[in-house]
Amino acid sequence: MVVMETAWGVVLTVAAAAVGLVAVCGGLRRLHEWVQEVGLGEKRRHLPPGDMGWPIIGNMWAFLRAFKSGQPDSFIASFVRRFNGVGMYKAYMFGSPTIMIHTPEGCRHVLMDDEHFIPGWPKSTRLLMGEKSFVGIVHEEHKRLRRLTAAPINGHEALNDYLQFIEHTVVSTLERWAGMAEIEFLTEMRRLTFRIIMQIFLSSGSEDVIQSLEKVYTDLNHGVRAMAIDLPGFAFHRALKARNSLVSTLQGVVDERRALKARNLSPAKKDMMDNLIDVEDENGRRLNDEEIIDILIMYLNAGHESSGHITMWATVFLQENPDIFQKAKAEQEEIRRSMPPAQKGLTLTEVRKMKYLSKVTDETLRMVNISFVTFRQATKDVYLNGYLIPKDWKVQLWFRNVHLDPQVYTDPKKFNPSRWDDFTPKAGTFLPFGGGSRLCPGNELAKLEIAVFLHHFLLGYELKRLNPKCPIRYLPHPRPTDNCMAKITKLSPISIHSSDDELCSSQPYQDVNPIHRKPDAVDQPNPNPNPFVPLASTAILLHRERWCSLGNRVGPVHRTVDTAGEAHRTVVMQMPLMGPSGVDKYFGNRSRCGGARTKALPAHGFVVHVHTKPESRVR
Numbered sequence: 001m002v003v004m005e006t007a008w009g010v011v012l013t014v015a016a017a018a019v020g021l022v023a024v025c026g027g028l029r030r031l032h033e034w035v036q037e038v039g040l041g042e043k044r045r046h047l048p049p050g051d052m053g054w055p056i057i058g059n060m061w062a063f064l065r066a067f068k069s070g071q072p073d074s075f076i077a078s079f080v081r082r083f084n085g086v087g088m089y090k091a092y093m094f095g096s097p098t099i100m101i102h103t104p105e106g107c108r109h110v111l112m113d114d115e116h117f118i119p120g121w122p123k124s125t126r127l128l129m130g131e132k133s134f135v136g137i138v139h140e141e142h143k144r145l146r147r148l149t150a151a152p153i154n155g156h157e158a159l160n161d162y163l164q165f166i167e168h169t170v171v172s173t174l175e176r177w178a179g180m181a182e183i184e185f186l187t188e189m190r191r192l193t194f195r196i197i198m199q200i201f202l203s204s205g206s207e208d209v210i211q212s213l214e215k216v217y218t219d220l221n222h223g224v225r226a227m228a229i230d231l232p233g234f235a236f237h238r239a240l241k242a243r244n245s246l247v248s249t250l251q252g253v254v255d256e257r258r259a260l261k262a263r264n265l266s267p268a269k270k271d272m273m274d275n276l277i278d279v280e281d282e283n284g285r286r287l288n289d290e291e292i293i294d295i296l297i298m299y300l301n302a303g304h305e306s307s308g309h310i311t312m313w314a315t316v317f318l319q320e321n322p323d324i325f326q327k328a329k330a331e332q333e334e335i336r337r338s339m340p341p342a343q344k345g346l347t348l349t350e351v352r353k354m355k356y357l358s359k360v361t362d363e364t365l366r367m368v369n370i371s372f373v374t375f376r377q378a379t380k381d382v383y384l385n386g387y388l389i390p391k392d393w394k395v396q397l398w399f400r401n402v403h404l405d406p407q408v409y410t411d412p413k414k415f416n417p418s419r420w421d422d423f424t425p426k427a428g429t430f431l432p433f434g435g436g437s438r439l440c441p442g443n444e445l446a447k448l449e450i451a452v453f454l455h456h457f458l459l460g461y462e463l464k465r466l467n468p469k470c471p472i473r474y475l476p477h478p479r480p481t482d483n484c485m486a487k488i489t490k491l492s493p494i495s496i497h498s499s500d501d502e503l504c505s506s507q508p509y510q511d512v513n514p515i516h517r518k519p520d521a522v523d524q525p526n527p528n529p530n531p532f533v534p535l536a537s538t539a540i541l542l543h544r545e546r547w548c549s550l551g552n553r554v555g556p557v558h559r560t561v562d563t564a565g566e567a568h569r570t571v572v573m574q575m576p577l578m579g580p581s582g583v584d585k586y587f588g589n590r591s592r593c594g595g596a597r598t599k600a601l602p603a604h605g606f607v608v609h610v611h612t613k614p615e616s617r618v619r
């Protein structure tokens, strides 16, 4: 009896403590909300619904939990669920009362209204990028420095100038990667894009400088969206150290450049550093070192991080989706074929023809959301959809939630470049580069880098991830936690499969081992020089409901006709280095592959039609 009473006593005490705790917590949260809003007086009633979280940390705990647990969308989803999805909510983020907006109309409205909104980045971003960078300057000063820096990056002439360097860098880098056992693909991609932006800004190509600076930028970036806590062990603390190191390196570069100018030894061709040193405002004032360095830190960061990540994701998505890969590759082969024979590399004319590839890029931008949110601050009270955004409050525009909203994009988590066929997104529904006066000034450069990289990758390489199921980390940008460890393989332009079983392997196509030219292959010199550029290519045949690959071993795929879904496919391949008997020997009458028919085409060497029969699926 006594034991029972004691047990009940414990239960009641625990329950009372729990109720008390809930009441105290609720009280603390309400008090925090009241403290933040009391200054608004009566206007308080017009705030959108929401939840200001806990004193001091506000909603940061919930935000970090959602992003660090791999469920980034659960953060905004919890506001949508609790507050009837009105599209804007009050919250307390990065130490400030904030209105979070996630509708296309709301985001667009704020982006376009420079009169009432200025940048409102968290303290960590401002301190790390520098108060004199674009995150800290507004109005006329911002306009002037944008004019000065945007055209030399993004203008047609500038892109034309950079294209050769970009292509050369891409081609040599891919070659180098293919010679390495395995690489951190993302890290290497970021180095590649960093090399390009360093060339544009500082005409610098030194590998040592690039490697060491890029490493420092990695630390800097990890602090950009962190809480500004300057204590050992915190990301922001490391990032501040990284910034100091960047400042001293870049100060050295500025000093050197100024010294050259003083001795009239400036190079014939100006880079962005020269532009920044030479520019004067209407009163003849020039930028001081601090201003130049902040602008450089920002541009060198923005100019490589996002492009590096997006190029990595686009490559991964392509490699994970064989159909899309094939379609993108076929387009690039067609572009190669149509290039004038004497032309050495790509020009903007070819890049403009990459219609499907640009859909792949847009779809990657939409899905990955490298800039998942951007930050503003209201300079006056503003009413949006009947709700108040109070003066001095921060505003967050959640692009990620616009891009992944099923009401805006059907099946939004599916990588589907074809959703962009004959589709122009409505205003505010596609904001990967932001909008208004702060629209990314490097958007065209970024798209060019991505296109040139994918062009060469699709035509000659394949990527095999070491941990394809590796989890994703979403802060500061979405990336595989292993930085996409992978092996890049160069596909040899011509080699022949050695056995039927390998040819029609039941492995998924990524697993097909490299295959070799059969020693006794019957070769005949091709009487007609190959009119197609002999680039690597992949022919894929269907077998037993799975893909098997001929790799690039048989020459470029000429045409793929899908007559009855995947099971009934005709692949027409150019076989420039094999005689018809060689072709027949390897592809003719294969019951499992469906059989082949070979004929010589005067202009194209030999062509083989491989016809996969529906019944080959069930064997």
Ligand code: HEM
Pocket (backbone or CB within 6 Å): 119, 134, 135, 146, 153, 197, 298, 299, 302, 303, 304, 306, 307, 310, 365, 370, 371, 374, 375, 431, 432, 433, 434, 435, 437, 438, 439, 440, 441, 442, 443, 445, 446
């Ligand atoms: C795929 C690549 C890229 C993505 C997704 C991207 C995205 C963005 C977004 C969303 C903004 C707007 C931020 C805001 O509204 O507050 C922005 C601004 C900016 N971006 Fe990019 N960017 C990319 C590449 C680049 C490149 C290559 C450069 C430089 C060469 C660059 C330089 C900048 C700068 C300087 C700003 C600040 C603009 C201003 O405040 O006026 N970005 N970027």
